[in-house]
Amino acid sequence: MQTTDDKPEPFLSHAEPVLSVEDVSETVKYWHEVLGFPGQWTWGTPPNHGGVSWHGAFVQFSRDSEAAERMRGQCVWIRVKNIKELYEMHLERKAHILMPLEKQPWGFEEYVVKDLNGNYVTFAAPATSGSESRSEPLPSNVKVLGRTLTAVDYRRLAESVGWSTDQTDEILQQKLDAALFVAVAEDTDTGAVIGCAMVLGDGISFFYIKDVMVSRDWQRKQVGSAIMREVKRWLDANAPQGSLVGLFTGHGLSQFYRQTGFGEAFGMIRIMDHQPNP
Incomplete structure (x- = not known):
């Protein structure tokens, strides 16, 4: 009972x-x-x-x-x-x-x-005290655009933010080629890739934002915000009304993503821990 x-x-x-x-x-x-x-x-x-x-x-x-x-x-x-x-x-x-x-x-x-x-x-x-740490303005030599990203550029960028991967360049390139859109930030003085964000999905009802990265030397300079604005611009132009756009982030970055309209949601995930069947 x-x-x-x-x-x-x-x-x-x-x-x-x-x-x-x-x-x-x-x-x-x-x-x-x-x-x-x-x-x-x-x-x-x-x-x-x-x-x-x-x-x-x-x-x-x-x-x-x-x-x-x-x-x-x-x-x-x-x-x-x-x-x-x-x-x-x-x-x-x-x-x-x-x-x-x-x-x-x-x-x-x-x-x-x-x-x-x-x-x-x-x-x-x-009300805020006005003493919060603020980012610097976006440097004039930073350009953000939608374009392809090479596995070499991706790996170099990931290493700069402390992400490691044992995937081969071939596998990385397959992942990049599967993206619907990639927003890339460039240093126009050197041509170096300093940030990116990928949009995956079915292109109809579901979109997923992944691998939002800004090189450590370029953080707190509005580069990440500029990248997300470019992602938002693409989604506004290409995602049908009523489609779902998702991303995963830690609590500390939730305020950053709220700037482009994201809100908290309940959800569940499963990480596959086995090799696919041949």
């Missing part, structure tokens, strides 16, 4: 506010096109329910004109990272910003947007 101690402990994963609105379709469109939430869905014809999402933030909308009018002025508080970049995006998209980005006495930087239903959305992030 199962005892009380054997019962699984409840686990709360996240909370989603449900706002009453007059028009679900227009609300979802606004939160997607103006506020920038990439995930969107609706239910019903015409829609009577819907929602948006962005990384760990989820908001639902329910069609109820009477309740929408009665509860006009509700507030959703959303904690974000890279708040200055988000604020600039909302300025560019002409969002109705009621309160500009300011540091608050309680230790957060916040700004407030009024949406098309008269509700308030507060975007907030912990």
Whole structure:
């Protein structure tokens, strides 16, 4: 017989506010096109329910004109990272910003947007002291482009960041040739490869970013960020809507990848530990 101690402990994963609105379709469109939430869905014809999402933030909308009018002025508080970049995006998209980005006495930087239903959305992030270590600007002699990469260049770059491999040049070249896209950073003064990132996948529904490397002498000079921007540019132009783009990284680098739209996700992996059958 199962005892009380054997019962699984409840686990709360996240909370989603449900706002009453007059028009679900227009609300979802606004939160997607103006506020920038990439995930969107609706239910019903015409829609009577819907929602948006962005990384760990989820908001639902329910069609109820009477309740929408009665509860006009509700507030959703959303904690974000890279708040200055988000604020600039909302300025560019002409969002109705009621309160500009300011540091608050309680230790957060916040700004407030009024949406098309008269509700308030507060975007907030912990205020920084300004003393964090910052990277240098991208040097003028660095060029990032999509091109092929040789096994020799790959091996030299991997060794510079402390990665070792016992694969032959032939096997390495097969791996490089299988890539859908490779973003390569070059020192234009010498022609040396100083960084790269590979995009693998089926080219239709799944893409995987692998081997993001920057030569040790060129780190903290915005080279990695420039490489990921080139990867993002290629994905924006070539990855179909709804396709999944993944990568693996340690917690210490999660903030770096968030700059180009990546968020945390649960997952599992298996490393094959046997030789394939002949």
